[in-house]
Amino acid sequence: MSNRSPRGTAIVMAVFISAAIMALSILGTIRPVENTARTPLSIVQNFFGGFSQSIDSTAAELAELRTLRERNNELENSLALLQSEVAELREIRSDYDRLAELVNYVNQSSADWRYVAADVIGEDSMPTLRTIHLNRGTRDGVAVNDPVVTAQGLVGKVTKVSATGCEVLLITDQTSGVNVRLQTTRDKGLVEGTLSGDLVLRFVNTDVPIQSGDLVLTSGETQTFPPNLIVGQVSSPTLSEDKLFQEAPVTSFVDFERLEIVLVITNWEPVDLEVFEEQVQ
Amino acid sequence: MAVYYVGFPLLLMAAIFDTTLMTLFRFWGGGPNLVLMIIVSWALLVDLRESLPWAVMGGIFRDLLSLVPTGTSALIFVLIVVAIDWLIPKLGWRNLVVPPLVIVAVTVVYDLFVLSVLFIAGRPIFDILGFFYVIVPGLIENAAMVLVIYRTLGGLNAFLRPTSRVSLLE
Numbered sequence: 001m002s003n004r005s006p007r008g009t010a011i012v013m014a015v016f017i018s019a020a021i022m023a024l025s026i027l028g029t030i031r032p033v034e035n036t037a038r039t040p041l042s043i044v045q046n047f048f049g050g051f052s053q054s055i056d057s058t059a060a061e062l063a064e065l066r067t068l069r070e071r072n073n074e075l076e077n078s079l080a081l082l083q084s085e086v087a088e089l090r091e092i093r094s095d096y097d098r099l100a101e102l103v104n105y106v107n108q109s110s111a112d113w114r115y116v117a118a119d120v121i122g123e124d125s126m127p128t129l130r131t132i133h134l135n136r137g138t139r140d141g142v143a144v145n146d147p148v149v150t151a152q153g154l155v156g157k158v159t160k161v162s163a164t165g166c167e168v169l170l171i172t173d174q175t176s177g178v179n180v181r182l183q184t185t186r187d188k189g190l191v192e193g194t195l196s197g198d199l200v201l202r203f204v205n206t207d208v209p210i211q212s213g214d215l216v217l218t219s220g221e222t223q224t225f226p227p228n229l230i231v232g233q234v235s236s237p238t239l240s241e242d243k244l245f246q247e248a249p250v251t252s253f254v255d256f257e258r259l260e261i262v263l264v265i266t267n268w269e270p271v272d273l274e275v276f277e278e279q280v281q
Numbered sequence: 282m283a284v285y286y287v288g289f290p291l292l293l294m295a296a297i298f299d300t301t302l303m304t305l306f307r308f309w310g311g312g313p314n315l316v317l318m319i320i321v322s323w324a325l326l327v328d329l330r331e332s333l334p335w336a337v338m339g340g341i342f343r344d345l346l347s348l349v350p351t352g353t354s355a356l357i358f359v360l361i362v363v364a365i366d367w368l369i370p371k372l373g374w375r376n377l378v379v380p381p382l383v384i385v386a387v388t389v390v391y392d393l394f395v396l397s398v399l400f401i402a403g404r405p406i407f408d409i410l411g412f413f414y415v416i417v418p419g420l421i422e423n424a425a426m427v428l429v430i431y432r433t434l435g436g437l438n439a440f441l442r443p444t445s446r447v448s449l450l451e
Contacts, residue, residue: 011329020352021352022352022353023352048302052302055302124347125346126349127304127307174404
């Protein structure tokens with residue numbers, strides 16, 4: 001009997017402490033403490049994150065060595081074509097800027113964005129939760145809801161931030177939804193993540209001609225992300241289960257399995273839409 | 282007391298490894314869970330009162346590096362440790378198969394618990410195919426790795442307490 005009591009007390013204590021921390025965490029009461037505790041963790045994580053990234057990229061490079069030469073030739077040909085297209089687009093851009101100035105059209109463009117480059121130092125400890133950890137935090141101007149991108153397109157948005165690091169919810173996560181627009185037809189839809197980490201375009205009207213290879217860009221609606229960020233490329237559209245909409249897989253140009261360096265847009269200010277919601281209520 | 286002091290850095294590093302080096306071993310939607318393997322192995326090696334603080338510490342460290350609400354893993358780790366302490370002596374098992382068998386059962390319990398909490402917190406739940414996609418890879422990898430962890434911790438336990446060595450393998 002003398003042994004049972006301290007054991008029972010220890011169990012009750014451990015359950016109570018864990019349950020209390022869990023309840024406070026769900027309620028958000030201990031968020032400042034959690035953020036403070038994550039700061040030293042992100043420093044150590046930074047070191048090991050770099051180490052695992054280098055192992056991963058070395059293995060990948062070795063595996064891809066054979067195809068690299070062919071790919072290089074293809075890319076050089078594509079580059080030559082794209083350079084002429086860029087020159088043409090620069091002309092159009094300068095026309096656009098002049099016309100926008102004439103009509104006093106104010107729009108925050110990508111040229112105005114301030115980027116903070118960040119290393120990916122880790123992933124969520126639960127593989128089903130598609131989040132990554134970066135080595136930039138409030139000290140570097142990163143805030144919750146900041147969009148995260150690479151040169152290849154949209155990556156996700158910041159969900160938690162400490163002084164030295166932050167957590168980014170990837171667009172491939174099951175709970176992610178990105179309001180998008182098809183570049184060619186300008187029709188709208190929603191790109192959602194899936195359990196397997198793929199992207200699917202949903203809620204596109206049935207009369208919209210979706211072409212395989214069409215680019216999908218953020219629409220800027222709901223102000224979750226800035227407009228015109230590349231999300232990916234659609235392929236083989238099908239009817240949704242209820243036959244009311246079309247849906248299609250979206251292939252991102254971002255390799256989410258091998259993200260090493262990303263850019264956080266720190267000065268994008270979404271329009272505050274909450275005031276309209278309050279007025280409706 | 283040394284076991285408590287050793288547990289803190291060990292579990293802290295394990296939680297960090299789960300988000301860095303161990304991600305290299307992920308396939309499908311699952312991957313190895315180093316913190317869980319350490320907690321289970323330690324619970325098989327030592328008394329409940331020594332394994333409980335490790336369960337709480339390990340759970341908190343793991344959740345701090347995840348979207349999961351802090352304390353979720355700690356709570357299920359505590360329940361797992363209590364279950365191991367109650368069940369294993371009753372069954373009287375003492376052989377090499379015990380750690381892999383226990384980790385397989387415990388991985389399923391842990392993943393289902395955490396996924397249930399996430400479901401309550403508003404995340405979508407998945408079907409039976411999702412179950413295989415997420416949980417099966419994790420439990421296979423945990424079962425493959427747990428003996429290494431168990432033996433290493435057995436060595437650590439013997440080093441910390443040379444006079445009270447306890448092992449399932451003896």
